[in-house]
Amino acid sequence: MTLDPTDRAIITATQSGLPLVSRPYAQIATDLGLDEGDLCNRMRAMQANGVIRRIAVAPNHYALGMTANGMSVWDVDDNRVAELGQRVGNLEFVSHCYERPRALPDWPYNLFAMIHGTSCDQVEALRADVAAILGDACRGNDILYSTRILKKTGLRLRRQKG
Amino acid sequence: MTLDDTDRLILNTLQEGFPITPNPFEDVALQLGITEAQLLSRLKAMKEARVITRFGPFFDAAAMGGAFCLCAMSVPERAFDDIVATVNAYPEVAHNYQRTHDLNMWFVLATETEAEIAEVAHEIESETGIKVLLFPKLQEFFIGFRVAA
Numbered sequence: 001m002t003l004d005p006t007d008r009a010i011i012t013a014t015q016s017g018l019p020l021v022s023r024p025y026a027q028i029a030t031d032l033g034l035d036e037g038d039l040c041n042r043m044r045a046m047q048a049n050g051v052i053r054r055i056a057v058a059p060n061h062y063a064l065g066m067t068a069n070g071m072s073v074w075d076v077d078d079n080r081v082a083e084l085g086q087r088v089g090n091l092e093f094v095s096h097c098y099e100r101p102r103a104l105p106d107w108p109y110n111l112f113a114m115i116h117g118t119s120c121d122q123v124e125a126l127r128a129d130v131a132a133i134l135g136d137a138c139r140g141n142d143i144l145y146s147t148r149i150l151k152k153t154g155l156r157l158r159r160q161k162g
Numbered sequence: 163m164t165l166d167d168t169d170r171l172i173l174n175t176l177q178e179g180f181p182i183t184p185n186p187f188e189d190v191a192l193q194l195g196i197t198e199a200q201l202l203s204r205l206k207a208m209k210e211a212r213v214i215t216r217f218g219p220f221f222d223a224a225a226m227g228g229a230f231c232l233c234a235m236s237v238p239e240r241a242f243d244d245i246v247a248t249v250n251a252y253p254e255v256a257h258n259y260q261r262t263h264d265l266n267m268w269f270v271l272a273t274e275t276e277a278e279i280a281e282v283a284h285e286i287e288s289e290t291g292i293k294v295l296l297f298p299k300l301q302e303f304f305i306g307f308r309v310a311a
Contacts, residue, residue, distance in 0.1 A: 107265065
């Protein structure tokens with residue numbers, strides 16, 4: 001999908017969040033010089049085509065006690081990775097789930113799923129749940145825990161060239 | 163901050179989604195059995211206390227423009243801090259984590275175009291003398307992640 005300058009302005013205006021006021025869309029529309037109905041239609045269109053994944057609250061999972069997480073990685077049969085990846089992604093303790101290329105011989109894994117829990121023991125138990133879903137379609141797996149954040153900058157909308 | 167049952171209900175409900183309607187908070191408040199003013203003041207309090215990281219639309223990063231790629235390197239422990247400094251100096255390196263594996267450095271490259279991903283990875287390889295493995299996403303799966311509040 002191509003985003004026009006108005007869509008991009010809407011993304012820029014809302015990427016840090018919606019205002020906590022009675023009529024948030026009307027306020028954003030006013031700020032951008034748009035009609036509220038037009039803004040809402042554009043946001044619905046972006047939601048329908050996947051540019052907006054969803055409009056929701058992201059709780060701070062650390063504040064809610066989910067302090068352990070691990071990047072679980074799996075070597076899954078290529079013919080079944082689409083179906084099984086979807087099932088793993090649907091699990092409520094998985095926050096990211098991607099199929100990625102293997103890097104043989106160093107790296108045999110093609111399915112990446114970030115698992116969150118309240119402790120490392122719980123993360124290991126949840127990892128076993130994922131293993132049970134993958135069954136014999138999985139030839140091997142590992143889990144990588146982060147030991148240090150080396151850099152963290154937000155992903156922001158980049159200016160379009162030209 | 164201590165969360166009560168109403169706060170938890172708000173968090174659990176608003177993780178599922180938020181309507182695009184003229185008075186969305188009123189609509190949600192009605193569904194929760196509280197007033198719009200109560201919903202707004204609780205959301206503000208939870209945001210200020212950083213119980214809520216973010217409230218609003220979540221965008222598909224690629225749809226917003228630019229290219230992204232997860233990368234990994236196997237960095238010798240004794241050179242680790244020097245290599246971190248070298249890699250982090252690239253503005254294209256968005257996040258970087260040390261992880262428990264022979265491939266012990268994992269970062270995301272964010273660039274304007276797909277072609278720049280390979281270019282930057284190659285520059286990092288040349289500067290560090292360490293192979294950069296690229297793990298671009300082939301397929302992204304729908305996420306059911308929810309935090310039970």
